[in-house]
């Protein structure tokens with residue numbers, strides 16, 4: 568008899584009793600093949616084509632953002648947002664240690680460094696209190712924010728909506744505004760997650776989404792930058808398309824540009840997926856509601872639920888075990904029995920590239936790192 572037999576059997580049953588239950592499987596049951604074939608027939612498979620524009624229009628309509636710029640992945644979306652927000656070499660960028668590595672890699676591409684602060688136990692995103700404490704050590708010089716202990720300029724703040732749970736983004740933006748710190752929301756995981764009636768990703772100067780194969784909707788590889796700033800929105804499209812000055816035949820460029828535009832082939836897939844997004848989210852929320860019932864009977868496992876003020880897309884469902892030993896037993900028993908589960912990412916501040924970066928107390932992040940497990944969360948049952 569396994570210690571977690573009941574939970575493992577429930578997950579297997581819920582996802583159709585297969586030999587292997589993946590953590591997050593995409594579903595292509597709509598117009599995916601039709602749109603991709605249409606793209607091939609049109610010969611416009613690269614960065615010019617009707618689906619790239621349509622992808623952006625659909626994201627604008629869905630999120631309510633004024634501008635949406637389609638790029639090759641969520642990491643490049645973060646890179647460009649940080650660049651356009653004015654992040655420079657040797658700046659500090661305030662962020663959370665509990666995130667996927669891409670958050671910090673994008674900061675490093677600009678020669679800036681992450682400054683790690685703790686997360687909130689209730690939503691797993693950047694903590695408002697930890698931010699307020701960090702900002703008590705920041706002063707404005709000529710209107711620019713400087714971190715007193717390190718003497719470094721603060722370039723930006725990047726909170727991340729972990730697993731789709733909206734963090735308290737309005738409070739984070741309000742605090743950062745007081746110090747002229749631009750906020751870039753890493754909303755890679757939270758497409759479809761709503762905070763106080765407004766879409767996550769649309770509160771900061773920029774928001775970024777990912778359409779990687781493991782996300783709620785995918786286009787193989789893709790990303791979107793959103794912003795409500797007209798000037799930056801236009802510039803974002805310009806620099807992600809090699810900064811070419813529009814002309815029928817001349818090749819002239821006015822910035823160091825990037826070849827980051829989302830190809831039409833991927834955008835075609837994205838357009839078909841967006842058509843199914845609300846159905847996928849409704850399926851995912853049904854799954855999480857069943858998980859909630861299941862784990863409410865358990866004394867040793869806590870199921871993490873969305874904060875009261877928010878609608879989560881429940882991208883990846885998550886449970887907290889009592890301690891690391893029981894977490895490891897849960898991981899072993901589930902994976903040995905064909906149910907894919909995984910621990911949360913190791914804290915970014917522990918990776919050798921970031922271990923010497925400035926950090927505050929990370930007690931909540933460390934507790935979550937040692938006890939959290941993600942459980943199967945596919946968009947269909």
Ligand SMILES: Cc1ncc(COP(=O)(O)O)c(C=O)c1O
Nearest residue numbers: 640641642667669755777778779
């Ligand atoms: C929090 C977070 N940030 C950034 C990314 C990067 O997105 P991509 O894989 O599309 O580059 C991901 C996902 O992969 C993510 O989960």
